[in-house]
Amino acid sequence: MNKIKLAILLGGHSAEREVSLASGEAVFKAVQALGIECIAFDPKQHPLTKLIDEQVTHAMIMLHGRGGEDGTIQGALEWLNIPYTGSGVLGSAIAMDKLHTKHVWQACGLPTAKYTEIKAPISVDEAQTIMLNIGPDLMVKPSHEGSSIGMSKTGTAEELISAVNTALTYDERVLIEQYIVGTEYTVSILGENALPSISMVTPNIFYDYEAKYQTNTTQYHCPSDLNDIDERVIGQLSLDAFKAVSCNGWGRVDLMRDQKTDEFILLEVNTVPGMTAKSLVPKAAKQAGYDFNELVKQILVSAFGTVILPAIQADTQVPLQ
Template sequence: MAGMSSRTPPKVAVLMGGPSAEREVSLSSGRECAAALREAGYQVVEIDAGADLVARLGDSAPDVVFNALHGRWGEDGCVQGILEWLRLPYTHSGVLASALAMDKARSKAVYAAAGIPVAESGIFCKAEIMARHVMAPPYVVKPNNEGSSVGIYIVPEGANAPPVIADDMPEHLMVEAYVPGRELTVTVMGERALCVTEILTDGWYDYHAKYAPGGSRHELPAHIPTEVTEACLAHAGTAHRVLGCRGVSRTDFRWDPAKGLAGLIALETNTQPGMTPTSLVPEQAAHLGISFPELCDWIVKDASCDR
């Protein structure tokens, strides 16, 4: 964050909203982060990231950009590339790590090469998926480059017919073997894996369960065997490193207790995880004594270009 004046508080532009399917989640994250940064002593300008983003950034002349965008454009390297071009230090992961983590197929290949366990999967065209079972049920169909469980289809064991995919879904989709078990997640902050949270729901951990009041419950630290806890922390740290992430990331897992440690599977790494005070990342930080304003302050101080 070179160039900041020591006489006045640094000015932070918080990017939120945007055009993705996760717009509302991003608006919530952005507003909460903006409030926390004001509490931490920063000057803050809130920007709903639209087609005029470059002009808005030019007008506000921030010292640093806090990226609170979720989903495509804000999480996949696009906005990161704009900020690199403008030479504005920004939070969270850079262009390559953002693009790589958002592409589920490519990030899973990186996981596998690093020894992180993943589920069997493939990329198939929509017409083929609807014409036949491209994988023995149970399996999951989902976009290759969306987050927040947007556009998820679960095909149960014994299903007679393949799924009917909505017209607005991409032409090519990921089909992944369904992994039974418990939902676990780990935040990495810099080089430190914080702890393991278990996400408890009454059904699938879909968009509603993630964001609707009462949609899910969080248990932290998760009540799981020590060897599974240690494996989750290690895999999350490895995922953060091999994808090239910076700042905070959150890696999600499924664990089948019937298989012991062999039942642990990494699902994906989120480079722009939810950032309301009750979101998973701030909850884990708070569990370790890091307040929400302190977390946001750390993220801003970690901001950079070219890293």
């Protein structure tokens, strides 16, 4: 077998750079612990062609946000003929765009909240019309950002106008979505399997950037409060939603459970979720019986198959699932 040298791609140029650096560092240590030869590689610091100079054979993508999750780096790696982890160009591009994701889900008959698309600042009359058509309480989101960056909850026309202006500083297309009252869940996908769901409880208005990365007040419940039947339902729905937008390998699907209808409502897909100490995929994996190193191993196996196994130290191997 040819020698394997893995590059962990981290950092990058997006608004999620700091989270990506943290995720990449954690994964880099895990890959080292598995005994695989690896380098940490920041595309902001080096041209991608340096991967060839470094004789990299495979890449593990830990780039969050634009440039890392939108198909750009995936296309570049394919051009360089370097296999990589996670979803391909198409799945990454669709999932990174919240509006296109919703279009696909609607076409597939999958449940998602009412919404509209905005491309320019709105007037008071336009704001009031949106609130009349969708609902008084709304979520405003840049279509292409992750980690809740640029997101706002609104309840008045003035708040909606301000939130749209904020979101437009991040993206030229803005999603205005019905605010769902209920519990938020996330389901991690690993290969063909949905890991145990996690429910999140935060004192913040919603599960925002601060609640995700900067505070200790957020509560994570894994196993969540779901019974066995609901757990199977949310797991299958998440797998269906993940595959509908052409994603594969690993990722995460976020949902709400509408307290009025008891229905699970799809929010978005993350093709390169966080892998920090506070991140959700490692929490779900732990509940499924994987420690962090084993989780990283399974992500590598899902991407590269058994070709990666000879590069892993024998005493770190765990049964494949």
